[in-house]
Amino acid sequence: MDMFSIxxxxxxxxxxxxxxxxxxxxxxxxxxxxxxEMLDENIxxxxxxxxxxxxxxxxxxxxxxxxxxxxAPYYIAIYSEKKTCFIENAxxxxxSIIFKLTSMGIDSCWITLxxxxxxxxxENEMRMTGLIAAGYGEKFKNPKIINxxxxxxxxxxxxxxxxxxxxxxRKEVTEIVYMNEYGNNIxxxxxxxxxxxEGFYAARHAPSALNRQPWRFILDNExxxxxxxxxxxxxxxxxKIDAGAVMFNFAAVITERVFKIKxxxxxxxxxxxxxxxxxxxxxxxx
Numbered sequence: 001m002d003m004f005s006i007x008x009x010x011x012x013x014x015x016x017x018x019x020x021x022x023x024x025x026x027x028x029x030x031x032x033x034x035x036x037e038m039l040d041e042n043i044x045x046x047x048x049x050x051x052x053x054x055x056x057x058x059x060x061x062x063x064x065x066x067x068x069x070x071x072a073p074y075y076i077a078i079y080s081e082k083k084t085c086f087i088e089n090a091x092x093x094x095x096s097i098i099f100k101l102t103s104m105g106i107d108s109c110w111i112t113l114x115x116x117x118x119x120x121x122x123e124n125e126m127r128m129t130g131l132i133a134a135g136y137g138e139k140f141k142n143p144k145i146i147n148x149x150x151x152x153x154x155x156x157x158x159x160x161x162x163x164x165x166x167x168x169x170r171k172e173v174t175e176i177v178y179m180n181e182y183g184n185n186i187x188x189x190x191x192x193x194x195x196x197x198e199g200f201y202a203a204r205h206a207p208s209a210l211n212r213q214p215w216r217f218i219l220d221n222e223x224x225x226x227x228x229x230x231x232x233x234x235x236x237x238x239x240k241i242d243a244g245a246v247m248f249n250f251a252a253v254i255t256e257r258v259f260k261i262k263x264x265x266x267x268x269x270x271x272x273x274x275x276x277x278x279x280x281x282x283x284x285x286x
Contacts, residue, residue, distance in 0.1 A: 001103045003252040007202035012211075013107035013137035016072045025104065029076075032100045037252070039092040039244060039263060044081040046126065047093070049074060049134075053250050056128075062117040063131045065210075070133045078130035078182055082123055085265040087237060088281070090130035091244020093137055095206070098132065099252065107137035110186055110245070115237035121218070130241065143192070170213065177217045181273045182227065184217060194219060195258065196286060202253040206246035209238040215246045218272050225283040227274060243281040251284070261286060 021029070026049070033047040050056070055075050063069050076097060098108050111131040121127040172285045177186040177200050191197045200217060208214055210233055218225040226247060228239050247263045254261050265282045274280060 003099065003256045004198050004202055006099045006102050007205045007249050007253060009204060010102040010207075011107070011206055012109040014070050014109055014133075016107065016133065016135040017138060018069075018073055019136045020073060021106075024034050026107075028104065029101070029106075036093050036100070037096040037248060039089040039247065039265065040083075040085055043083050043086050043089050045089070045093065046079045046124070047097070048077045048079070050077065058117075058128060059131055062114040062128070063111045065112055070109055072109075072133035073135040074133070075106075076113075076132040076134055077236045078132075080124045080129040081126055082119075082121070082161050085240075087118065087129060088244035088247070088265055089238035091241040093244075094130045094132055094241075095245040095248040096252070097206075099248075105136075106134055108134045110209075110241065112209060112238055112241075115235045118175070118237055122263035170204055173197075173204050175234065176200070176204060176213070176215060177219060180218070180220050182216070182218060182275065182278070183273065190219075194223070196254055198257055199224075199250045200253040203246050203250040204265060206242070206249040208242045208246075209234045214239065214242060217250075217276070220270070220272070222286055223268065223283055224286055225268060225272060226281045227272075227278050228281045230277045230279065240281075247282060252259075254286070 029049060036047065051071055057076060060069060060076065078093055080086045080090055094110065101108050109132065111133055113128065113131055118127060118129055127187065173191065174185055174188065177191065178184050178185045179190055197228045203215065206215065212231050212234060214229040214231055216227040216229065226243065228243055251261050251263060263282045263286045267280045268283045
């Protein structure tokens with residue numbers, strides 16, 4: 001299955017059956033862990049697959065929206081050393097793994113980790129940087145939970161908000177791609193003539209914390225600039241995971257359909273009239 005098709009099929013599933021992977025399936029997943037794409041190959045990483053009963057206590061204590069871990073038969077943990085863009089790299093790797101799972105008919109969902117747990121570990125220690133629930137999904141949706149609750153204080157502190165997560169709720173590609181500077185929405189003709197429109201359509205399907213869809217792109221001649229909108233509901237860790245995931249979606253399709261690209265996780269020299277509630281996450285040469 002090609003990357004563009006997988007991007008359209010991948011979805012976040014939060015309700016899983018108890019069906020187990022057979023040995024061949026499990027071995028195929030484990031084998032892929034050594035092949036998954038990385039944003040920066042100089043960052044030391046390790047990926048592990050856990051049955052639910054073997055999930056480390058650190059994941060149970062630090063994973064999940066507002067302290068409530070998604071129940072799944074399997075979990076995939078990405079461990080990383082702390083280096084520049086190590087969180088974005090985990091998002092990139094994890095999305096590569098999710099594309100593989102999707103091609104195998106396996107459902108998945110990113111699980112957020114406590115920001116302090118990821119960032120404040122000792123510099124020389126590997127730490128769990130990404131966590132993904134995996135298995136075979138049920139056929140119904142559930143609401144998102146959003147609030148400012150204190151960890152471990154229970155449902156009395158929850159604010160439940162229903163947010164539609166169907167593809168119909170996703171922003172149009174012309175809403176997330178700008179020409180030359182921020183806010184100058186691309187036209188359909190400009191998009192079609194760019195030669196990389198499929199990359200933007202694939203990016204449109206990327207996951208984001210609470211489905212806020214914070215990514216924006218600026219197409220500037222031979223450069224594509226990734227901008228992330230700040231959000232009152234999400235933190236720096238979640239924004240960096242989102243950035244890594246959307247970078248993979250774009251790069252996977254462009255690399256397969258056009259040419260290999262490499263994201264540079266820093267700001268370009270040029271100014272793009274970025275508003276105060278946004279920040280440039282990376283850029284690539286096309």
